[in-house]
Structures are given as structure tokens and as C-alpha cells.
Amino acid sequence: MQKILILTLTLIFACGFASGAKKVSKPAVGLHDVKITTIDGEKSYIGDYKGKVLLVVNVASQCGLTKQYKQLEAVHRKYKGKGFTVLGFPCNDFGGQEPGGNEEIKKFCKSRFDVTFPMFDKVVVKKGPKQHELYSRLTGDKGAFPGNVEWNFGKFLIGRDGTPIKRFKPGQQPDSPEVIASIKKAIEQK
Numbered sequence: 001m002q003k004i005l006i007l008t009l010t011l012i013f014a015c016g017f018a019s020g021a022k023k024v025s026k027p028a029v030g031l032h033d034v035k036i037t038t039i040d041g042e043k044s045y046i047g048d049y050k051g052k053v054l055l056v057v058n059v060a061s062q063c064g065l066t067k068q069y070k071q072l073e074a075v076h077r078k079y080k081g082k083g084f085t086v087l088g089f090p091c092n093d094f095g096g097q098e099p100g101g102n103e104e105i106k107k108f109c110k111s112r113f114d115v116t117f118p119m120f121d122k123v124v125v126k127k128g129p130k131q132h133e134l135y136s137r138l139t140g141d142k143g144a145f146p147g148n149v150e151w152n153f154g155k156f157l158i159g160r161d162g163t164p165i166k167r168f169k170p171g172q173q174p175d176s177p178e179v180i181a182s183i184k185k186a187i188e189q190k
Contacts, residue, residue: 032162034134037121039090039102046134046162053084053186054158055174056134058091058125058149060098061108065153069113071174075183076117082187083160086117086174089134093126094151125149138164157182159189 032047046054057072076086090105092098098105102121109115123132127140127148137143138156144164145156155168157179166182173179 030162031134031137031158031164034137036134039106039119039121041102041121046158049085049087050162051083051160053079053160053183055084055086055179055183056138056156056158057086057088057174058093058123058135058152058154059088059119060091060094060152061100061105062097063094063152065151065170068153068174069109069115073113073115073117075174075180079183079187080117084183084187088115088117088119089125089132090119090122091125091152092122093124093149097152098122125154138167155179157186159186 032045032050034046036044036046038044055072055075057068059069059072060066072086072088076084088109090098090102100108105122106119109119123135124130125132125135125139127136131140135149139145139147139149145167149170151170153170155170155172155174156164157166157168159165165186168179168182
């Protein structure tokens with residue numbers, strides 16, 4: 001009798017969990033609701049670029065990788081008509097290589113590299129209390145690609161729906177075959 005009672009309770013317990021159990025999956029990390037500020041001080045959202053494929057890049061003016069601005073601009077111009085844009089986020093987190101203010105950064109980008117892609121207010125990309133929400137959602141413990149940005153010119157490819165697709169290391173050239181193939185693939189997905 002005791003064995004039957006234990007077996008019955010075990011079945012009831014198991015069935016109760018099975019019927020009420022929900023599959024737990026990692027939610028998609030959408031970015032459209034993230035607040036950003038343009039380099040001109042205007043409030044905005046990543047969602048203002050909804051429907052476009054984005055390449056989010058933390059940039060700096062005094063870095064050995066600064067020459068990537070030229071490649072970023074070329075890729076931006078080549079694919080902008082297909083629903084793609086680069087978003088530049090200056091940061092001073094690595095070696096103090098972006099010490100200037102927004103006006104100085106904007107002037108540098110225009111005069112040296114004729115940058116036409118959208119640029120934004122200087123942000124903190126490293127983990128910590130001052131880390132910008134965009135980078136927290138990209139690289140935080142529960143982010144799309146956990147782990148700190150390693151240096152200036154880290155790149156994140158974002159789909160048309162605001163979902164992060166891929167992460168590229170700072171040294172990965174913006175016009176490398178891997179980056180271009182990933183951009184084209186994302187553009188093709190409607």
C-alpha cells in the first residue's frame with residue numbers, strides 16, 4: 001500500500017510539473033528601445049534605424065586603428081542604399097585615445113575621413129556603473145555577446161529587427177571578406 005501511495009504521489013508530482021512546465025529559453029536581445037544621443041546632442045533611439053542593418057562601432061581619433069574610419073565610411077556608402085548604416089560611438093575607455101569633445105570629434109571625422117555615417121555622443125563601453133546601456137545589452141553578462149569590448153573599433157552587426165547578429169574584434173577590418181559577407185547576408189534577410 002505504501003509503495004502504491006509513493007508511486008501515485010510521484011506520478012502526480014511529475015505530471016504536475018510536466019503540465020505546468022514552460023520551456024525556458026534565452027530571450028532575444030532587441031536594441032530598438034535603447035536611448036542614444038547624437039553627436040549634436042539630439043535625443044534618439046536605436047529604433048530610429050529600425051528596418052536597417054547596423055554596424056555599431058566604438059571609435060577613437062588617436063588610435064592605431066583610427067584609419068578604419070576610411071573603411072567604415074566606404075562600406076557605409078557602398079551599402080547605405082540597401083538598408084545599411086554604420087553608427088559611430090566615440091569612447092575614451094582605451095588609453096585615453098578619444099579625449100576631445102563632440103565638436104572636436106565631429107570636425108576630425110569630417111576633415112580627415114569625410115565621415116557621413118551617424119556619429120553619437122561619447123559613451124563608456126567597458127563594463128561598470130557608467131557603461132552605456134547599448135554596450136551593456138551587447139556585452140554584459142546577459143548581453144548578446146558577453147565579454148568586454150577589447151579596444152577601440154570593436155564592431156557589432158545588428159539586424160533590421162534590432163537583434164544583434166555578430167561581433168567582430170577591433171582589428172577585424174570593416175571591409176574584410178568576413179565582415180562584408182555578414183553585412184550582405186543581413187541585408188538579404190528581410
